[in-house]
Amino acid sequence: MRLEISCHDRVGLAKDILEVLERYGINLLAIDASNFGFIYLQFAEIEFDTLSELMPQLRKVEGVYDVRTVSFMPSEQKHYALKTLLKTLPDLVFSIDVKSRVRIVNESALMALELPEEEVIGELLNQWVQGFSFSRWITEPQVLAQATRVQIGSNEYIAEMLPLYLPDEQEEGESVMVGAVVSLKSAARVGKQFNALQSQTTSFETVLATSDKMKEVLQTAQRMAQLDSPLLITGETGIGKELMAKASHEASMRREQPFVAINCAALPDHIAEEELFGLHEDGELKKRGYVDEAKGGTIFFDEIAEMSSAAQVKLLRLLQDGSFRHIGGGQEIKADIRIICSTQKNLAELCQTGEFREDLYYRINVLNYHIPSLRERKQDIIPLTEMFLEHYSQQLSSPTRRISLQCRDVLLSYAWPGNVRQLKNAIFRAVSMHSGGNELEAEQLKLPSYAEGFGYFDNEFEGSLDDAMKQFEAGLLRRLYPAYPSTRQLARKLGVSHTAIANKLRDYKITKKK
Template sequence: MRLEVSCQDRVGLAKDILEVLERYDINLMAIDASNQGFLFLQFAEVSFDTLSVLMPQIRKVESVKDVRTVSFMPSEQEHYALKTLLRTLPDSVFSIDSKSRIRIVNESALQTLSMQEHEVIDEPLNHWVQGFSFSRWLSEGEVLAQAARVMIGQREYLAEMLPIYLPDDSQSSILVGAVVSLKSPARVGKQFNALQNQTTGFDNVLAVSDNMQEVLKHAKRMAHLDAPLLITGETGTGKELMARACHDASLRREQPFIAINCAAVPESAAEEELFGYVAGGEIIKQGLFAEASGGTIFLDEIAELSVGAQVKLLRLLQDGHFRRIGGEKEVRVDVRVICATQNNLAELCQTGEFREDLYYRIHVLSFHMPALRERRVDVIPLTEMFLEHYSQQLSCPVRRISTACRDHLMTYAWPGNVRQLKNAIFRAVSMWDGSAELTVEQLKLPSYAEGFGYYDDEFEGSLDDAMKQYESGLLRRLYPAYPSTRQLARKLGVSHTAIANKLRDYKITKPKSQ
């Protein structure tokens, strides 16, 4: 039970209110005083009858204006606001007394130390943090804010120390301890870049492995050139991230960067989307190339571009001109073209699925993004980066990675590459169950064997059962497109009778006409 007492300040007011509480055998648990004319009282719950008598009695006390119930005390609000702030901070924070003993610690710090709260409270901070003497610093004649490089085990941190002074009655101050905040080198680097406002796209690309550092070196050189650039690599390796980084590091950085996935654009609409169209002499759609003029256009999955759009793109790359659908005027644009693909364009040229002359036009500059399994040194740093990012985004404490989880992350094949890792970490953080460690089970990664693909490690049954399951699924997918047994039999190269029997066995019925 909490009461807010509106009053005028006078000597003895609190004593008079306490006497009223004493008459009703109410033990005061806490009292807050405000310089704005309020007293706040906290005591154990009382019955409604008692409260209805108590409040008028308090109102009769001299200098009391009014009394009402409230949900919380100001000190409680401050306490829980501080607790919430400490819990959500990604940095490790300690409050120590004048003897350098830990008094308050947040969850990030406990995870950094791999300890429980009861194991560190009242213990000297130097038991775990090496490289700076907190007790010597707090015993100096004048204690000033400090910053120092410290170590916890083999990990390095930047420690920021701020002394805590309380005012006393003689207008001076008393040193009661300090607040210590630990930041990782990666976090310090991010803050420095943000402060200097010099962050470019390449600052967001993590590269610890030698092969990825080599890619970055070449990409940074190519970023300043205006020639077409082709980025190759498997799905999820970060091709668009690198394309955007190249744009951000170029002289075109202030101009538009427009990305389009060619596989997501219907063949009939590709030319219209890219180059626009005119009707009745009026421009109905500008087209993405016109919108990107002066900047960069990124064509992802360029192998999926329609034949008609390939012809127009070739012309644009040759002389910088194109013509909108239905238009008669030539349009000139100044735009850099960056393409990406996970396919082998040279092979597609041999089979006639991609124009060979266009291939040579877009393949002036190029680099290849390595698969995550080819840069395993980057797996744990990427995991830690995604953990920190999503923990901040979702207001969760940053968790440490369990030993078993580290081993699993390093040995997994990652067919979806960095995108798959990023999505797995987001899922694990968003479903946080309060545990201090990231575990293998929380990642929920599907079983995968390199060279064989995904497999179901919980499958029960025989090979014949598995074949029937696959066969049934295939027929259900194909039957709507080939809605007669003869058409479906011709597609699959088997007899009409065999298809009819299988459809009957699997209880697959003829699709309903639209």
Template sequence: LQNLSSQDVGAFSQIIAVSPKMRHVIDQARKLANLTAPLLITGDTGTGKDLLAHAVHMASPRAAKPYLALNCASIPEDAVESELFGHAPEGKKGFFEQANGGSVLLDEIGEMSPRMQAKLLRFLNDGTFRRVGEDHEVHVDVRVICATQKNLVELVQKGVFREDLYYRLNVLTLNIPPLRDCPQDIMPLTELFVARFADEQGVPRPKLSADLGTVLTRYGWPGNIRQLKNAVYRALTQLEGYELRPQDILLPDYDAGTVSVGEEAMEGSLDDITSRFERSVLTQLYRSYPSTRKLAKRLGVSHTAIANKLREYGLNQKKGDE
């Protein structure tokens, strides 16, 4: 039991889970890791479904056996069958046979064709399959983990996803919340990505400015963790100096209230909330309008008013304010 416990801790150590919502996901994942029934992981794009699936495998009794992953959206339908079940004439073993005793991740399960859905359902029911071009049945012991960013209930209602397969999969489930709902995870993730980039490039790790966290935690992150990582990497490749500041990170407009309005963003008085919103707007626009006069014209206010606001929020560190 002690060995299993240390294995469990190591399996999930690569996943940042400071926020209560992510800690709950990890707690649930630890419990589900020891089971053998199919697991369904849902979550928006970029939330790390594949990373969680691999962690579940590594925390399970199957950890010493193979773990293979197939993205159902990345290969043609006619190739999916031979990839999963193998091809008899060529003597090729499929993923299920190669991973016998281990786990297989079927990513983007919502993209699987109805024909393959039927074959997958049969495999889930009895653990047997036939290689392409062969009548002989093969039996293996594999845990199937499925992941999707799509709403499978809607796909069932549209008739593009089998209802019986959905109910077969929707027994053990994990839902990864979007990054905007886990603000406590944003700065630990940022620090992780900064450290990784510096180590990969063999350069000193830059300091993170005191106001960086305020800006990053208030952005909506529609692309979630993947978008945060890409934004940090992009900023570091062009960084001048040894400090990463809000104006160094490009954050595209996010149209879902434009700015994240989670619980933390709504704390305090109306003045507090208004100030946070105002600061976020100025931070984002100052990248595109690095002159106070241009920014003032963009917002329809006086140059003096903008200069005072930038000074108030500590954003007047760029040149070009003439």
């Protein structure tokens, strides 16, 4: 039970209020007083009838204006605000006394020490933090704020020490040191903060690569970034193709010029030419195209396989001639750009089926590299998880958690069809829905059931096994048939009769495009 008493400040007021409480046998637990004409009282819960009698009696005390119940005391609000702040800080925070014993410790620090709070409070800070003598520093004649490198086990931190002073009641204007606040930042976090201040660009340094496969890709990408020829980046969805394209731009001689990304699936036929090259009317430029916007820089065609046939023709002309015209304009303009494309599909197969222009394919596939899927480079999974866990914990002001052993097993055994994007989203969801605990558990990731080679478990499949087999068979024949000169050769490849293949091609209406 808490009461707020608005009153006039006078000598003896508190004594009169306490006498009223004593008459009702109320044991006071806490009292707060402010300089704004309020006194706050906290005591154990009492019956409603007793409270109904108590409040009028308190209002009769000389100098009291009003009495009402409140939910919290001012000191409680400050205490819980500080506690919440310390709990959500990703940095390790300790408050120590003049003997360098720990008095307050936040959750991030307890997680780093892997100890419960009761085993840390009252102990010397140097028991865990090595590389700086807190007891020597705090007893110096003049204690000044300091920053230095320290270690907890094998982990390195940047420590900031701030002395803590309280006003000296004996000497006006003087203060007494009562301890210090010690804040520890990981070296990685300090580096990230510095880099964020220095630049907002994406570079190859921001691409995490622990596995040999990804390291090899990065080496190839860095070499190709220096060249000006068209580049094709292949890889599954969510693997980070645009990230690599941006990094290639930042590592090139064109880094000071624009990087323009185009979603090919969202480039309609009827405005493709206008969007790419701009519109010229009545002797002046009415609309700038993507090529104009990227002048001197890089154009990134994301998912080039989704580009319409009409747009493919426009892009081919640009690559062949190295120049373009605005729609409605008569002047040839030299295109000073580098072109980077990406796709998750097999462009060679699409060329065989006529879905992608073969001449365009050879134009954009001058330089190329393939980004392996996440399941092909499992060494990167845990480091990526830890990086995303730290990033989103800081972004959402949540303590950074460890990954439980069971969660590690699930992360490494899952097929990750959505690759890095799926992992990133899973970690964001787990951090944003965090409700306590020091470890990231597997069930918090909420991963959909998926089996490599089979796909997501489908509870809503309709049809028969025969229907599913026919769908698979038709898809296989559509992919293979264009690669074989005759149905007889295709029949030999699949180990069936020529008649069977001819009938199936006819049933599925599969023909070679001329």
